[in-house]
Amino acid sequence: MSDKKLWSGRFNEPTDAFVEAFTASVEFDQRLYRYDIQGSIAHATMLARQGILSDAERDAIVSGLERIRERIEAGGFDWSVALEDVHMNVESALTDLIGDAGKKLHTGRSRNDQVATDIRLWLRDEIDLLRDGLRQVQQALLETAEREADTILPGFTHLQTAQPITFGHHMMAWFEMLERDRERLADCRRRLNVMPLGAAALAGTTYPIDRHYTAELLGFDRPAENSLDAVSDRDFAIEFSAAAALVMMHLSRMSEELIIWSSAQFGFIELSDSFCTGSSIMPQKKNPDVPELIRGKSGRVFGHLFSLLTLMKGQPLAYNKDNQEDKEPLFDTVDNLKGSLKIFAAMIPAIRCRPQAMREAAMKGFATATDLADYLVRKGIPFRDAHEIVGRAVALGVERGCDLSDLSLEELRAFSPAIDEDVFRVLTLEGSVAARDHIGGTAPKQVRAAIERARRRLADD
Ligand code: ARG
Numbered sequence: 001m002s003d004k005k006l007w008s009g010r011f012n013e014p015t016d017a018f019v020e021a022f023t024a025s026v027e028f029d030q031r032l033y034r035y036d037i038q039g040s041i042a043h044a045t046m047l048a049r050q051g052i053l054s055d056a057e058r059d060a061i062v063s064g065l066e067r068i069r070e071r072i073e074a075g076g077f078d079w080s081v082a083l084e085d086v087h088m089n090v091e092s093a094l095t096d097l098i099g100d101a102g103k104k105l106h107t108g109r110s111r112n113d114q115v116a117t118d119i120r121l122w123l124r125d126e127i128d129l130l131r132d133g134l135r136q137v138q139q140a141l142l143e144t145a146e147r148e149a150d151t152i153l154p155g156f157t158h159l160q161t162a163q164p165i166t167f168g169h170h171m172m173a174w175f176e177m178l179e180r181d182r183e184r185l186a187d188c189r190r191r192l193n194v195m196p197l198g199a200a201a202l203a204g205t206t207y208p209i210d211r212h213y214t215a216e217l218l219g220f221d222r223p224a225e226n227s228l229d230a231v232s233d234r235d236f237a238i239e240f241s242a243a244a245a246l247v248m249m250h251l252s253r254m255s256e257e258l259i260i261w262s263s264a265q266f267g268f269i270e271l272s273d274s275f276c277t278g279s280s281i282m283p284q285k286k287n288p289d290v291p292e293l294i295r296g297k298s299g300r301v302f303g304h305l306f307s308l309l310t311l312m313k314g315q316p317l318a319y320n321k322d323n324q325e326d327k328e329p330l331f332d333t334v335d336n337l338k339g340s341l342k343i344f345a346a347m348i349p350a351i352r353c354r355p356q357a358m359r360e361a362a363m364k365g366f367a368t369a370t371d372l373a374d375y376l377v378r379k380g381i382p383f384r385d386a387h388e389i390v391g392r393a394v395a396l397g398v399e400r401g402c403d404l405s406d407l408s409l410e411e412l413r414a415f416s417p418a419i420d421e422d423v424f425r426v427l428t429l430e431g432s433v434a435a436r437d438h439i440g441g442t443a444p445k446q447v448r449a450a451i452e453r454a455r456r457r458l459a460d461d
Pocket of ligand 1: 025111112323324325
């Protein structure tokens with residue numbers, strides 16, 4: 001293949017070898033080849049329909065591009081750094097293959113609208129895959145929530161025992177976090193699905209092109225309204241990165257809880273051996289490396305969001321070479337997100353709960369103190385007084401090293417004569433969770449209803 005630069009006409013001296021390597025993007029943007037070829041095929045098809053290319057030229061271009069795609073996929077394509085990027089590598093190979101018709105492909109377009117189109121086409125597919133990945137984690141959460149709908153553990157605020165909750169309820173909280181992430185990605189996809197082609201370098205083109213037709217061929221909702229904006233802005237990439245950062249933030253929180261729960265100090269769950277590793281020095285260790293790594297990966301994804309924001313900041317219209325730097329952060333974000341979701345989908349259903357340890361922890365921390373206060377309110381005592389009464393009962397429990405339910409009726413009545421035999425029902429963990437019986441509450445019955453509704457949402461979209 002000839003390495004002759006496609007823009008060499010006005011230059012007298014060759015590019016400095018280091019500058020050539022420094023400015024080239026082909027090492028990483030070759031990943032876009034399928035979308036580059038898809039965009040070129042649509043462009044050539046439109047040009048022929050408008051009489052700008054002959055049908056024979058179009059056919060030669062289309063079949064040439066298809067052959068190039070096959071060659072790339074078979075690993076037989078020679079990527080050239082001298083040809084700078086994926087766009088010029090493909091175009092140059094096309095001309096080598098079919099001759100002069102190949103030189104006509106670039107009529108009425110520029111690499112500026114071409115690259116903006118390629119990234120949008122690529123990201124659109126990746127978003128669809130990521131939304132599938134999220135759906136799979138959500139599916140796993142639903143199954144686990146259903147299996148553990150009655151399993152009781154302490155819920156925390158400030159990481160201090162607060163009130164008993166069910167494990168199913170906790171899984172469904174994670175589900176909701178990811179549901180918003182899935183919506184955010186759908187929203188971002190809607191805004192990015194607008195076609196830059198036809199903007200050419202920045203101002204549009206003098207040929208009688210039909211942008212609506214090209215947009216239709218490529219599955220875009222419409223052509224971009226403004227040519228300057230179309231070639232220059234990468235806000236869609238930033239928006240995607242922000243949505244991706246939120247997914248990673250959520251996964252890092254989920255990871256953190258898995259790590260805490262699987263520690264010897266908590267012992268609430270056991271992670272499957274396949275998601276843990278051992279220590280080279282301490283034989284007893286089983287480390288939750290996989291959730292730790294995902295927690296760590298959130299850092300680089302947040303960093304990419306900042307790279308892209310900073311990349312775009314202060315750029316004058318229209319295209320600037322700065323934008324070539326948009327690809328690596330995007331690629332790395334997508335790769336790490338995909339991997340993390342894949343792992344979570346497998347790791348969640350493999351969680352083994354230890355209900356006994358969870359119960360003991362819930363019993364230890366006066367988790368039903370609010371239930372006792374609510375009980376007193378039902379007996380006619382104002383909530384603030386009830387709060388005070390229960391506080392004193394808790395102090396006695398702390399002194400004795402026992403739970404509220406271990407105190408005798410006489411001892412409890414010393415705090416308030418409104419307390420009767422029926423108090424012991426509200427002091428049980430089961431009674432406590434079952435009493436939170438409204439939409440959004442932790443009662444097993446409500447968790448099962450929430451799972452049903454969630455299943456329908458997941459199936460709908
Ligand atoms: N490799 C370039 C990029 O990724 C393609 C567009 C180059 N356009 C230009 N006028 N230099 O942004």
